[in-house]
Amino acid sequence: MKKKKLVTSYLDLPVRFKILLWFIPLLLITVTVTGWYSYYTAKNQVLEKINIAQLEYTDQISSELDSISRDAVDFTNYLFLLSSVQQFLNPITQEDSISRRKQINEIVSSLLINQRDFQSLVLYSFRDDVPPLAINQTGVTSTMSFNEFKETYHFQEALKREVKPSWTLLTGDVNLFEGDSKTKIILTRFIKNSYTLKDLGIIVIGINVEELRNKYTTGLSNKAQLFILNNTNTVVTSTDEQWIGKGVNDIPYFKDLNDKISLTNDEMMLARSSTENGWDVLLLQPRKEILTELNTIKVWTLVVTALCFFAGVWFSWYVSLVITKPLKKLTKSMYLLQMGDFNQQVAFRGKDEIGKLGKGYDLMVQQIKKLIDDVYRSKLSQKEAELKSLQAQIHPHFLYNTLDTIFWKAQKKNDMEIAEMIYSLSQFFRLSLSDGKEFVTVGNELSLVENYLTIQKNRFSTKFTFEINALDSVKELLIPKLLIQPLVENALIHGLDSIDDNGFIYIHVHKEENDLLIEVMDNGIGIDKNKLKSLNDYLQSTEFKEPIVAERQGRPGYALINIIERLKIKYGSKSKMTIESKKGVGTKVTIRIPLSK
Template sequence: MKLESFYSNLSIKYKFIIFYFSIILVLALLFGTFSYYNSRKYVFNSANRANSDKVKQITTSIDYLRKDIYDVSTIICLTPSIQKFLRNSKNLHHATDFNNDSQELIDYIIASKSYISLIIIYNAQGFPVYYKSSDMSSGAKSLNSANEAAIYKKACALSGKPLWLNINNHNQVLIEDNKSPKIAECRVIKDIYTMNNMGLIVICVNEREITKLFSNNIKKGENISIFDNHHVVLSFGNQMVANTPITSTLKKDGNTDYGYFVKKLAGKDMLISYSTSALNDWIVFDSIPAAQLLKEINSIKSFSIIVVIACIIVTLPLTLLISSYLTAPIKRLLVSMKQFQQGSFDERVEIKYDDEIGKLGAGYNRMVSNVKDLINNVYVLQIKEREAELNALQAQINPHFLYNTLDTIYWKAEKQGQEELGEMVYSLSRLFRLSLNRGKEFTLVSSEKELIEHYLKLQKVRFKDKLNYALLFDDEVMDYILPKLILQPFVENAILHGLESKKMGGFISISGKKEKNSLSFSIEDNGKGMDEATLQKLLSLEPDDDSNGPIMRSGYAVKNVIERLNIYFGKDYRLNIFSKVESGTRIEIIIPAQKFLTNEEVSHDQTPYRGR
């Protein structure tokens, strides 16, 4: 948030510079990343092609070696003299010499197959009955111990197929004193007549004999590993691969013939190429650190950084020049606005171009001109208002003249015994006084009630028995205030539209009460009522309507009340009109309850006028 706020408060010039260089940085990073990963893919593909050929060659050589060992073991297992020797060795518990034919055969095999370092033959009871070594390894363990028994059991389960083992410092089996790591083929020997198991043959090859097949082609950091379906058979080079379950990755990929993949080993990405043996149980892996292959293309990263820095250095002066050129009109506009704020209403900015900034300047010039005209108009209006105030002060003589004239008429009527006429004059005088309300907009509820009462008295003289009314105001509402003349227009409307044309006359009820924080007023009559069309016409009359007649005059008064209520209370008031033809009309006005205002805002004139 702080960084966002800092950037938002920068000038447009510096925002433009930051934005421009951000674009350069993003483009350079995208270009560098794209180039790097494409080069990386190319290097991996090239290395994989080379490594795949190497792995396939190694796989072929190993397959040839394994087949040769398998053939040798088959020859030994099927030799009649050895078959006979094993049939007669049930009670033999230690190694002994074969007859001359068998001994010569094995000596020939070891001499001709220099890669074979050890041959052990066990009888059916698990005792080594023949042992021959060419690498100084000595001592053959029996098959009766746990580890050796498990090996024999697995070999028996394969029914003559070879079982391959690692014999090294981590897996000391079969040999008492092993001088060098070996890979051993174990095969059960079957009686050629009964096909029963009659022993086990173990042919060992020293690992160094196998690594001779590929050691000359191994680079620094590279590893050649041979896996069967369960564990590592042989590992040469980088030993971090030896304990990794790579074969599980191949099974997930669904392709175990050949290919390559990248896997993280010991925290490093390794490019691993593989090829499956034609015998279908060994997989040869060639793994090399990806970083070693990517040394040459790492220069792309450095090149991208150099390009970004060079672009920034080269384009910085040009960017400053362009940003200054673009923001200069805005700066001139800001200077003009400050002058305008200080009262210089003749300010203008020069418009050179019709771009967005030019349009902004043109809009500013129009605004300044309009503000100047508005100020001039307001000044003239203030002068006129002052003149109107003087005229109003002079016109205050007229109400006093009216009051004095009515006072004179009232006293003359009293002297001549015209009490009814006197009461009419008095009601008319009070009606005028309360309507004017000393020029104030708000009045007390008690004053509004008195005004309605005097108005109804005058109408009563006109309509006599056709007009009956009741004023039902709760005492608690009398000291609250309301806008003047918001009830009288509705009372007048009830008389003119509801009762005047009704032969039998009618009844009007005006009430006022307090409900929680609101004042509720009701004007209800039992007159003719109105249909929906007449009601809408009453509420929608405009001041320039040329129609004449009572409905038009009272309609303007009602509309005036609604407009004043909107001005004073906004959405805090409610006006509800319920009317039905020949059933009467009921009007509800609900406004906020307000009680205390200054003397300047409300009139407190409640003394009945009786003349001076």
């Protein structure tokens, strides 16, 4: 039932709204999908480019770290081959050790100045009588003893690696360099005798973590975070100092599954590169911060989408107006045609479906108008023929002479009542026939009515009285004959039929602006409301029916139908007949005729 109601409501909508009902949702979906796809594509492209830039940045850092590690290894190899280093770690005499220490100090100091990434260097000899040599960027410094160093994690890792260099993180809790507690990345490597290949000592090179962090994190934007992990997944350096020295599992951004680092959620972007010695460079960047830069694109996408939508709605409204305007014109023309205006022409241009419809409609109206004109002529001719036939059946001169003879005989016998009736009847017939004329003056028509009422008054002396009121200027106007008498006869027969005395009929003819008004009133029994409505509906319609058919359908009788048809034929839709009545009070019939020259 609900579905049927919706279908009915849709079918009752104007064509313009039907077009918009389908077009606007389609337009909205199209514009929305297009705008979303454009933004989605732009977002993915931006994220992809940023990810590529991140990978390039981490690759660059990895390459630099590889370069630093190679330089450190080359540096140790160089020192390994120096005879002064060999003799310092295994001196013959104490004086020789002191001399070599000075020589090494000069060489290493110059090398440290050229290698800005290396902050400090320590040489440990396995011999107890050879003190360690510690040098930093400022010169000779002090360090812990070899026995203390052997207890550290760094020595144990170097021991495991044997010949290969060991990279470890030196934090502030291990005081390798006295007076310098900064976190460092240290390279620990055994130095062997160049002849016997026996271990002579250990070389330790320190790289300042803070300088590395400043070097690689400066310039990072959008809250990006950099992590450098060694081969044990320990944070060597990072943007945030709190993570230095901690394992990757301690960082909430990452999860380490089978040594494969991945993100814990999709809110971050990860770029990862690995160095030759197994270190990892990780760059994290929040997606939200990256997408903030896309807000401008998002806003413009929404603005353009909204503008396209509203422009599409306006355009669809305009198109629907152009399409439905001829149909609206056709509908209005059809309404006026229903109201009786048969001069309607829409005259559509174009040869499309609407143009063909308009051309067919114009042709149909012309044919209907021609057919109605033909019917009017036929009706008029038929009425005139009937009237002339009726007039021809009565020989006027014979009738007048006969009535005159009866009138004079009644006068001779002094029967004035009969004489008056005969005279009134003679005048009634004379005026009603009027020598076959179709139009008579108002005065003649009122004389005919007066004679008719005089005859009826003689029949019912106490039943009714009457009054006729019309100015002399009105009496000269021409109207169709026998227009008022049928109304008076209806008032007498139907209105006053049930009244025994004190009946009254009033006829008033006067002008109102450009119309002539004929009013016939009585104080009779009146008309029922339903029947009165039915009578007025019929009198206002433009449809003509045969009198017998009309009476069967509860419409006016022959007299009223004859009057209204004659008025429509002579004056068209400008003439009107209305009936006013109230049960038990009386009835008033008004005829309005347009005045013309």
